[in-house]
Amino acid sequence: MSDLRSPLSRVKGLGSAKDGTHHFWHQRLTALLLIPLVLWFGFSLASIPVDHATLVAWIQQPFVTVVLILLIVAVFYHAKLGLQVVIEDYVSSHSRRAIALLLSGFLCLLFAIVGVVAVLKISFGA
């Protein structure tokens, strides 16, 4: 017997991290999604003047509204996953690690929501 894990443990696919492969997979999925989104964002934002009226008119285009929200969600989810790895690797104290993980995850969620609400508020012309 070369594998000491139970059949149940194997079929659940969970290793010692108790987390399966979701982290790895979601980090790659968001990375792939961010390839076109980042290029689009960088160059389309660079190509318009920076004044308020132009920015608002740009964000109010339905295509831009949708893609911008997608970008914000993907960025902060990708950031949450990335920061998690950095914290897990460099913060060895269990209590500090738990606090750092909770805090970074919460802040990523918070700023994603702030970004999405800001885009929606501009888009709906409030």
Added chain:
Amino acid sequence: MANSKHPISPHLQIYRLPLTALLSITHRITGVILALGSVVLVWILAAAADSADYYQSMIPHLQSWYGQLFLFGFVFSLYLHFCNGVRHLFWDVGYGFELETADLTARLAIALAVILTVATWVVAGMG
């Protein structure tokens, strides 16, 4: 007990990291920079959603030396993380592990990041 002829693992203080290792740790550093910088971008976006006055009051800051330094650092970090991230995706599907290839793609990623940063600045200058 100690054999002085034994190879020892690298002492990080006196060991010159190869380019591939340097880019590996840079990927993490740029990742953290981007996470922090994204918060600033969301802040600017929220300012634009709040009022034209609040947003316009931020423009001089973005055009000052520290604002330009932030934008330049952010954009370069973004493209370096982007290019090296694509390199990681190729590794994930099993390509590019040979030493010469990894070294070449490291150089390629840095060069492409510089080109994309300059290109973004050129586009911004024309806009």
